[in-house]
Amino acid sequence: MSANLHDLPTPTLLVDVDVLQRNIEDMAAYADRAGLALRPHAKTHKSPAVAALQRAAGATGLSVATVSEAEVFADAGHTDLFIAYPLWLDHDRATRVRALLQRATLTLGVDSADAARRLAAQLAADAAGIRTLVEVDSGHHRSGVPPEEAGLVADAARHAGLEVGGVFTFPGHSYSPAAQAAVAAEEADALKRAAASLRDVGVEPTVVSGGSTPSVAHTHADAMTELRPGVYVFGDAQQWELGTTTPDRIALTAWSTVVSHAGGRVVLDAGSKVIGADRPAWATGHGRLLDHPGARIVLLSEHHAVVEWDEGPVPELGSRLRVVPNHVCNAVNLVDELVAVHDGVVVERWPVAARGANT
Known part of the structure; x- marks a missing residue:
């Protein structure tokens, strides 16, 4: 397997395994010091090999963006998965989610009462095996309900027969110069209000999930139970x-x-x-x-x-x-494999197994 870099064709995506391991271990240590679970977002690397390194360093499970990403990682033995997306299940996805439940523990995102009721109806009896988290908007204005409305969604999900585990958000507006501390504060405030909204309807949030690579150093650990950064494994420009x-x-x-x-x-x-x-x-x-x-x-x-x-x-x-x-997430999704390098020598080739897993 070993080969000199200058023997490789170009362009090729290289991963420095020493830097990668340092990034993984440092983020795991940060989460541990903060008393938070770490559930990194695998859409960055799309690689079961990298996921295995994250799990070995202490990650409790993985976040993914799609059902098909969940299928890829479950097939590779990563069986604690959160689809951090406001899913609207059609018949095809519902069939695949039911199949996934045979080999993985799943948590699904919802951000409306209608989506929760549809999820329960599509999954029928299998809905009892699904935990849901309500997505809230902490300022990114992409998806998610206002924090004060999280309880309404949770109540609808519960009455539809779903287990409601808590709330989640993505502070994506942290990808802006000099915004990280302010965005982390907004995230913490939104998550606290969302958790209170769930308690108002009698649902105790056991999972309060957030975090992004830019804002993670400013995390308010008192506001959440779990971090989901992704880009930190590789870094980018x-x-x-x-x-x-x-x-x-x-x-x-x-x-x-x-x-x-x-x-x-x-x-x-x-x-x-x-x-x-x-x-x-x-x-x-x-x-x-x-x-x-x-x-x-x-x-x-x-x-x-x-x-x-x-x-x-x-x-x-x-x-x-x-x-x-x-943006490293998009670069990874453009190639079939990542070439792992140590001291300028190729040591492994890692398939980008979840490349194109968009459904």
């Missing part, structure tokens, strides 16, 4: 620019070749079909170079990444560089 990670904590890069010096710039072969096309308005480029922090990808197309180089002579044609994607 967004986190680098937000200041929520540092270059030495970035575990995943795209191994890329300099293919052109057109226009006096550096042109790489890691385009949007490998590193993804995400670029938030505040980002300084379409991606960064791990070993050259002053450089920026200023133009991105499907198979080209054009780099403005301000650090002296440009690297020679044929040189290899490590590109940091802006």
